[in-house]
Amino acid sequence: MTAERTASCRCGQLRATVTGDPVRVSVCHCLDCQKRSSSVFAAQVRFPAEAVTTDGKASAYAHSGGGGNVARFHFCPSCGDTLFFTNDNAPETIAIPMGAFDDPYFVRPNYSVWEQRKHPWVEISDAIEHFD
Ligand SMILES: [Zn+2]
Numbered sequence: 001m002t003a004e005r006t007a008s009c010r011c012g013q014l015r016a017t018v019t020g021d022p023v024r025v026s027v028c029h030c031l032d033c034q035k036r037s038s039s040v041f042a043a044q045v046r047f048p049a050e051a052v053t054t055d056g057k058a059s060a061y062a063h064s065g066g067g068g069n070v071a072r073f074h075f076c077p078s079c080g081d082t083l084f085f086t087n088d089n090a091p092e093t094i095a096i097p098m099g100a101f102d103d104p105y106f107v108r109p110n111y112s113v114w115e116q117r118k119h120p121w122v123e124i125s126d127a128i129e130h131f132d
């Protein structure tokens with residue numbers, strides 16, 4: 001039986017259901033992720049696009065990163081939480097912030113990226129691969 005997991009925004013209006021295992025789990029310390037999450041780093045879980053179904057009303061914000069790459073952030077118009085995001089360069093996956101899962105403890109990151117932007121007081125386990 002394939003595991004099914006749910007993620008939702010704080011008000012519960014926007015929901016996502018995923019099946020199976022993620023393809024990539026990472027924490028990112030870049031300034032864009034700090035802005036998006038309003039925190040000092042962000043953790044996200046990527047799934048194959050076909051493994052994700054969403055339910056509810058979402059607004060989208062397109063953000064152009066370095067190199068003209070466009071990421072699209074889908075957020076709840078009521079509470080403002082970003083529940084999932086996609087990258088035009090990699091439409092085959094959908095990312096869901098780890099903290100949006102109703103049980104956020106089911107997975108741990110494999111990668112820690114953009115560590116040159118990491119706050120000096122943040123320590124990421126050596127069991128996780130580190131990238132500048
Ligand atoms: Zn909401």
Ligand SMILES: [Zn+2]
Pocket residue numbers: 028029030031032033034114
């Ligand atoms: Zn980032």
